[in-house]
Amino acid sequence: MTAAVRFSGVSRHYGDVRAVDDVDLSIAEGEFFAMLGPSGSGKTTCLRLIAGFEQPTAGEVSIFGESAHGVPPYRRHVNTVFQDYALFPHLNVIDNVSYGPMIAGTPKAERHRAAEEALEMVALPGYGSRKPSELSGGQRQRVALARALINRPRVLLLDEPLGALDLKLREQMQEELKALQRKLGITFVFVTHDQGEALSMADRVAVFNAGKIVQIGAPEDVYYRPEVPFVADFVGSSNVLPPHLVAKVTGQWRHGALRPEAVRLGDAGLGADGLHATVHSTAFLGAATRVSLDLEDLSMVALLPKGARIPQPGEQVHVSWAAEDLHMMEATE
Amino acid sequence: MTAAVRFSGVSRHYGDVRAVDDVDLSIAEGEFFAMLGPSGSGKTTCLRLIAGFEQPTAGEVSIFGESAHGVPPYRRHVNTVFQDYALFPHLNVIDNVSYGPMIAGTPKAERHRAAEEALEMVALPGYGSRKPSELSGGQRQRVALARALINRPRVLLLDEPLGALDLKLREQMQEELKALQRKLGITFVFVTHDQGEALSMADRVAVFNAGKIVQIGAPEDVYYRPEVPFVADFVGSSNVLPPHLVAKVTGQWRHGALRPEAVRLGDAGLGADGLHATVHSTAFLGAATRVSLDLEDLSMVALLPKGARIPQPGEQVHVSWAAEDLHMMEATE
Amino acid sequence: MHSDRAPLALKIAAAAGLAFMHLPILLIFVYAFTTEDKSYQWPPPGFTTKWIGVTWERPDVWEALVLSLKVAAISTAIALVLGTLCAAAVSRTRFFGREVVSLLVILPIALPGIITGISLRSAFHLADIPFSFWTIVLGHATFCVVVVYNNAVARFRRTSGSLIEASMDLGADGFQTFRYVILPNIATALLAGGMLAFALSFDEVIVTTFTAGQQQTLPIWMLEELVRPRERPVTNVVAMMVALVTLLPILGAYYLTRGTDTVAGQGK
Amino acid sequence: MSEHAIDPGRRGILPALSDLLWRNPRLVILLLLGPPALWLGIVYLGALFALLAQSFFSIDEFSGLIQYEFTLKTYRELFTPANFDIILRTVVMAASVTIAAAIVAFPIAYYAARYARGKWKALFYLGVMLPLWSSYLVKVYSWKLILAKEGILNWLFETLHLSWLLNAYLAIPVVGGNSLSVSATGTFLVFLYVWLPFMVLPIQASLERVPASMLEASGDLGATPGQTFRHVLLPLALPGVIAGSIFTFSLTLGDYIIPQIVGTSRRFIGQAVYAYQGTAGNIPLAAAFAVVPIVIMAIYLWAAKRMGAFDAL
Amino acid sequence: QEMLTEIGEGEGQVNIVAWPGYIERGETDAAFDWVTSFEEATGCKVNVKTANTSDEMVALMNEGGFDLVTASGDASLRMIAGKRVQPVNISLIPSWDSVDDRLKEAPWHYVGGMHYGTPYMWGPNVLMYNTEAFPEAPTSWSVVFEETTLADGESNKGRVQAYDGPIHIADAANYLMFHKPELGITSPYELNQEQYDAALDLLRGQRELVSRYWHDAFIQIDDFKNEGMVASGSWPFQVNLLKADGVPVASVIPEEGATGWADTTMMHVDSENPNCSYMWMEHTLSSNLQSDLSVWFGANPSVPDACTDGRGMQTAEGCTTNGMDDFEKIKFWQTPVSSCESQGECVPYYRWVSDYIGVIGGR
Numbered sequence A, B: 001m002t003a004a005v006r007f008s009g010v011s012r013h014y015g016d017v018r019a020v021d022d023v024d025l026s027i028a029e030g031e032f033f034a035m036l037g038p039s040g041s042g043k044t045t046c047l048r049l050i051a052g053f054e055q056p057t058a059g060e061v062s063i064f065g066e067s068a069h070g071v072p073p074y075r076r077h078v079n080t081v082f083q084d085y086a087l088f089p090h091l092n093v094i095d096n097v098s099y100g101p102m103i104a105g106t107p108k109a110e111r112h113r114a115a116e117e118a119l120e121m122v123a124l125p126g127y128g129s130r131k132p133s134e135l136s137g138g139q140r141q142r143v144a145l146a147r148a149l150i151n152r153p154r155v156l157l158l159d160e161p162l163g164a165l166d167l168k169l170r171e172q173m174q175e176e177l178k179a180l181q182r183k184l185g186i187t188f189v190f191v192t193h194d195q196g197e198a199l200s201m202a203d204r205v206a207v208f209n210a211g212k213i214v215q216i217g218a219p220e221d222v223y224y225r226p227e228v229p230f231v232a233d234f235v236g237s238s239n240v241l242p243p244h245l246v247a248k249v250t251g252q253w254r255h256g257a258l259r260p261e262a263v264r265l266g267d268a269g270l271g272a273d274g275l276h277a278t279v280h281s282t283a284f285l286g287a288a289t290r291v292s293l294d295l296e297d298l299s300m301v302a303l304l305p306k307g308a309r310i311p312q313p314g315e316q317v318h319v320s321w322a323a324e325d326l327h328m329m330e331a332t333e
Numbered sequence C: 001m002h003s004d005r006a007p008l009a010l011k012i013a014a015a016a017g018l019a020f021m022h023l024p025i026l027l028i029f030v031y032a033f034t035t036e037d038k039s040y041q042w043p044p045p046g047f048t049t050k051w052i053g054v055t056w057e058r059p060d061v062w063e064a065l066v067l068s069l070k071v072a073a074i075s076t077a078i079a080l081v082l083g084t085l086c087a088a089a090v091s092r093t094r095f096f097g098r099e100v101v102s103l104l105v106i107l108p109i110a111l112p113g114i115i116t117g118i119s120l121r122s123a124f125h126l127a128d129i130p131f132s133f134w135t136i137v138l139g140h141a142t143f144c145v146v147v148v149y150n151n152a153v154a155r156f157r158r159t160s161g162s163l164i165e166a167s168m169d170l171g172a173d174g175f176q177t178f179r180y181v182i183l184p185n186i187a188t189a190l191l192a193g194g195m196l197a198f199a200l201s202f203d204e205v206i207v208t209t210f211t212a213g214q215q216q217t218l219p220i221w222m223l224e225e226l227v228r229p230r231e232r233p234v235t236n237v238v239a240m241m242v243a244l245v246t247l248l249p250i251l252g253a254y255y256l257t258r259g260t261d262t263v264a265g266q267g268k
Numbered sequence D: 001m002s003e004h005a006i007d008p009g010r011r012g013i014l015p016a017l018s019d020l021l022w023r024n025p026r027l028v029i030l031l032l033l034g035p036p037a038l039w040l041g042i043v044y045l046g047a048l049f050a051l052l053a054q055s056f057f058s059i060d061e062f063s064g065l066i067q068y069e070f071t072l073k074t075y076r077e078l079f080t081p082a083n084f085d086i087i088l089r090t091v092v093m094a095a096s097v098t099i100a101a102a103i104v105a106f107p108i109a110y111y112a113a114r115y116a117r118g119k120w121k122a123l124f125y126l127g128v129m130l131p132l133w134s135s136y137l138v139k140v141y142s143w144k145l146i147l148a149k150e151g152i153l154n155w156l157f158e159t160l161h162l163s164w165l166l167n168a169y170l171a172i173p174v175v176g177g178n179s180l181s182v183s184a185t186g187t188f189l190v191f192l193y194v195w196l197p198f199m200v201l202p203i204q205a206s207l208e209r210v211p212a213s214m215l216e217a218s219g220d221l222g223a224t225p226g227q228t229f230r231h232v233l234l235p236l237a238l239p240g241v242i243a244g245s246i247f248t249f250s251l252t253l254g255d256y257i258i259p260q261i262v263g264t265s266r267r268f269i270g271q272a273v274y275a276y277q278g279t280a281g282n283i284p285l286a287a288a289f290a291v292v293p294i295v296i297m298a299i300y301l302w303a304a305k306r307m308g309a310f311d312a313l
Numbered sequence E: 001q002e003m004l005t006e007i008g009e010g011e012g013q014v015n016i017v018a019w020p021g022y023i024e025r026g027e028t029d030a031a032f033d034w035v036t037s038f039e040e041a042t043g044c045k046v047n048v049k050t051a052n053t054s055d056e057m058v059a060l061m062n063e064g065g066f067d068l069v070t071a072s073g074d075a076s077l078r079m080i081a082g083k084r085v086q087p088v089n090i091s092l093i094p095s096w097d098s099v100d101d102r103l104k105e106a107p108w109h110y111v112g113g114m115h116y117g118t119p120y121m122w123g124p125n126v127l128m129y130n131t132e133a134f135p136e137a138p139t140s141w142s143v144v145f146e147e148t149t150l151a152d153g154e155s156n157k158g159r160v161q162a163y164d165g166p167i168h169i170a171d172a173a174n175y176l177m178f179h180k181p182e183l184g185i186t187s188p189y190e191l192n193q194e195q196y197d198a199a200l201d202l203l204r205g206q207r208e209l210v211s212r213y214w215h216d217a218f219i220q221i222d223d224f225k226n227e228g229m230v231a232s233g234s235w236p237f238q239v240n241l242l243k244a245d246g247v248p249v250a251s252v253i254p255e256e257g258a259t260g261w262a263d264t265t266m267m268h269v270d271s272e273n274p275n276c277s278y279m280w281m282e283h284t285l286s287s288n289l290q291s292d293l294s295v296w297f298g299a300n301p302s303v304p305d306a307c308t309d310g311r312g313m314q315t316a317e318g319c320t321t322n323g324m325d326d327f328e329k330i331k332f333w334q335t336p337v338s339s340c341e342s343q344g345e346c347v348p349y350y351r352w353v354s355d356y357i358g359v360i361g362g363r
């Protein structure tokens, strides 16, 4: 099977800025693919390269095996849900949704029927006559989705579509999107800087840093088995232990990643072999309590479950963990 | 000790809109006080009433025992860190920070020295000659903080000061703010709609809904011991069980709040006395997996820790919990 | 939003300023009805509506009016095309010359009209172009471009670029995107700009003096009439009518551009 | 679902053209910019340069015919004391009109931008636009009616028994005169009146862009409303004031009708240009005179651009 | 271009640059019309562009596009020297013989044995005064040159006007010629440096009295109505109009004499409508024009018969009032040149232009 989207050595430079830098990537048909990374890491640029709004300065993008070189966006069977939704303010909802068929020349009655169906799919039946300005954020997002889906794209691109929504609504939309993708079987490519969102929705996650992909894999892989400290820190909010510390405990000269919930705190008197730390501060998070720790040359975070004894700021504690919880990474970086 | 801020039956109505509705409140000196609530619930209005940008339509605001009635903002020893920072774009950082002393007539050399100190306090020494537009979001926020603190206010008001920041930066700023408050001993009043933020930073939290305070208490109280379903849902993302369901299990006609991490899932065959549910979807969140459940007339969310068996969507499961985890609330509402 | 009321001093200053701007105009209205047609006696000795009838009968008024309308209409049309093109180019890209372009557009209005007028006149003279309807239009369109440009550029700036991308993404090529997305979104701004340009051209006298030759637009007619009066109140009647008639496009422009920020800039 | 992920492309001239333009964004810019650049760059700038070029010719004093030979004679003439007076007088007038317009316009703009809402806002808008678009000439003439010795203002002062006040003012040299309509004050008032709307609108636009939280922040930090005005509002509205001043300054520099109708007969640049060009037929000297406002405005625009005033136009 | 030797078919129009009030077709006052009959008779439509000063006329003619101009003496020689106008063939103008002999070969249009146009109209620059401020007619131009207390007890300061054209320097010179004979001025248009400076000094003093210079006949009319003006050098034209409006004014030629104008209809060198032009020139001499215009403008006809033969409204007394017999008293406008007859070296006109602007500007 040909890949739905393939990047071969793709770069997009703006003058000195290497927005996307020599990326190789292959997204399978029907996959729910997430691009995750901090702000400015090149995620949006990648999406725009697929949609055709940008041209690579080097390398080649191909869509279902065909080169997309020089193909304008309106000739790609790829549709986008924009971060700001980009609904046409002068058209009502039904005309927004049936814009694609209108351009394709579908007769009015037919395209309105199709649009009604699409609106039903996103649970907005009967909203057709409203103007975009009369909708809430979540509703707009769903209209944008319906507008993109009505064209039956072979790849759907979503640029942080949930960024502007409330926590509650966001969780709900995450579920809806995922269900929809399963139902339609369309390839979804999804950009976000929220690791929770990427982990909970995607089949596969590509982690971006400074225009490059630093790791691609299933959510569990990038979360539990980061290959580089950046991923450990960014995706799992892990404590990254420097090689000299890891060597002290395990004898191996490697970087170590330790998840906050795996950190155990004990009495300062306990065993001279572990690490000693001072409690910097504590924060009640509801389900758990976050404890910030100062080690000699390092800060660490521990997440203590409900019921655990919460040490006071300034207290000396003994830090330990189960050997299997320390994930090893390449020391080089 | 007189309260730093006291609201007695304070209302602020705009026409028909009851932005703040008959609020009684007392904030102690030196307290780190959070106002938490959904969008539009009246938090900002409360803050503006303290700062003096708004006048109550009924009731009285007093600051350190003195009525604030008719006192303009510039005569209150209260300073505000605005949500959009409101840094003066035409002044550089040092002039922004020394704006208050400048107004008070402090000579230039002196006020610049004070401003340098304030900038050091917020870890921005040497940034004085930059323009606000040349700073990152977090840096701006700290300048706004320095500008408010240089006046040595008796009460510092902060309106969602961390709303625009990245997750990483936000966590860091939370710790810094809290440390600063401890160091200076100034009363902080803090508005947010992010329950994690309120819980982790505040000494006491007031939960707002529709212009009224629905609960005031320590973070643990509002999190573990919500008095009304609204608080259970909004603060703890708890599953709110309706009285008829609670009655079925416990015999009491009360609302029940059940935290997602307290929900246990078992084999569908297990005990006929518990509840049965269908798994709607699951989402990997990293530290845990969220399972959405469909009950007869209710949706529930369970949070399963790492290592637990994750049921498949569509599967039938048995839902149970430890009796002490079910928190009871008044049935009326 | 800001709830406190305006200080009294401010209210007074603003009201006095507005009054200053309007009393002289009211005066014209009063003089349009005076019975005294030779001098400016104040207060007017009596009032009459006969001057409206007299004005109606004057063919020179009509000729000047028709010429002014034609000039304004055509200049506005040209300004609309040029201003929109310019605004589109400037707002779409960050090419090196955009500063130059905005300066160039502003120049005809930033430099005194007499300079524009004299330049054009001497250019016509050098190029041996005789004065005609088109020489007037040429001058007017030049300074009308800026009004359209300002309106259009502001709207382009507010119309998020992603709308155009969204349209292309949904299969519309460049022309279809222009037809179905860009045009409807900038239409009101263009209309507003066009109306202002029309009003500007309709009232222009300084540049016109230099480019009209022997033709009389309404303002030139007024200049002649005011200096060499035949029936003074007729001039005032014409002025009053013009003020009342321009009120409509001004109101129209206001209602068309009002509150467009929320419609066009959603999501931003 | 369609067969291909990429459309082979529609047939026809428009789609083909669209593809071509899409692949060549520079071509689009060229097409967009071409017509206006041709119009403004060639017609307008061309005419302007042609005029400037003529300032290097001279005129035969007796026959009034232009001699097409390069000379700096006209520039020497430009700086004869009489002509220099004209330049100075005009610049001083333009500057005072500009300053006064800013002072009068500010409260109007401020009220309209900050306090007027709904109906009142529309009213203010109309209140500014109506005088802006009502006939310039008629406005000027209505001032003649007001300022004339037999005019309304005099009548008003007489009715109020305040003529002594007016006469005392008119007795002041330079600004005074026989009556207001033949005094520099009269010219100033008419200029102020006629250009005022051009000042109000940009100030209002720039004030509307000042977020309310700026003013609140200032009050919060202890500034009284007056201090807030001085330290925050005024600096932030400055680009608008400058944008407005471009209009008032330039319009005053070039006007020749107002000082001819209301004033002391002392010439202004506009009149000089008009007279040299029209009545005296001395195009070279007129062109040299025209260089003066161009140079002044060039400096002005350059400074204004640096202060970001163009965005507030 | 060759002079025309015979008049052909009319071209349908003729474009004339004229002083305001010179060419009337009954629009201002239905009784005064000397255009309609011409247009009907010849089919030549008359298009008029008015000019307020001689300089403006020269400029318009330099610019081109006109056939005829009613040039005063201070403009005519400039246009002849600049080759803007062509000599006319007087044999094509049958009424030439009726022209006043004093004007037939006047130096402002007869150059090198050629006639550059037909005489049109002449008149003095009179002193107009308000009869309420001057119950008795003033006898000297001093009322506009020097501060005096008028009959109503107030100073003339701010209540007099002067002409906004450099030629007004000649009025000052004329005044000095009478009051300061030691300067030795023989012609107000031929001034050596010393005489010229004295004239300018007089005008600088006048600047203190004048609140606004008059530039446009109609604006002067307004000022006499609305601005309380009481005296000014003026044209009989304004006097007549103001009188018609009931304003208490009158005019006089004071003891110093007056400057005046003698206008000539001159033909543009590139005239596109020469036949109509010749027809118009003939019309100006033979029709009711001379007579009616002399009433309308308060000037003197170039055809003496027009005063008496009843072709228009003018009468012999009217002509006398207008100064038909004062020809010798009037110093007709001419362009000052540097090589002058009387004293060899005079201040040329271009200096008059810039210095007079300076005087008005207060320098």
Ligand SMILES: Nc1ncnc2c1ncn2[C@@H]1O[C@H](COP(=O)(O)OP(=O)(O)OP(=O)(O)O)[C@@H](O)[C@H]1O
Pocket: A014, A017, A018, A019, A020, A037, A038, A039, A040, A041, A042, A043, A044, A045, A046, A193
């Ligand atoms: N048109 C452009 N011109 C110049 N630089 C650009 C342009 N577009 C993007 N960049 C730069 O390229 C880099 C990557 O941008 P991109 O928008 O792809 O980041 P992102 O990962 O989507 O970030 P975010 O999460 O903030 O949206 C950034 O440094 C950005 O400043």
Ligand SMILES: Nc1ncnc2c1ncn2[C@@H]1O[C@H](COP(=O)(O)OP(=O)(O)OP(=O)(O)O)[C@@H](O)[C@H]1O
Pocket: B014, B017, B018, B019, B020, B037, B038, B039, B040, B041, B042, B043, B044, B045, B046, B193, C001, C002, C003
């Ligand atoms: N000036 C005003 N005029 C009219 N209604 C207002 C005004 N200010 C606030 N409101 C209304 O009062 C209610 C409370 O507003 P407030 O800004 O206090 O909410 P909030 O809790 O701060 O919300 P958010 O989290 O969105 O900032 C809202 O419904 C709002 O629309």
Ligand SMILES: [Mg+2]
Pocket: A043, A044, A045
């Ligand atoms: Mg992005």
Ligand SMILES: [Mg+2]
Pocket: B043, B044, B045
């Ligand atoms: Mg708020």
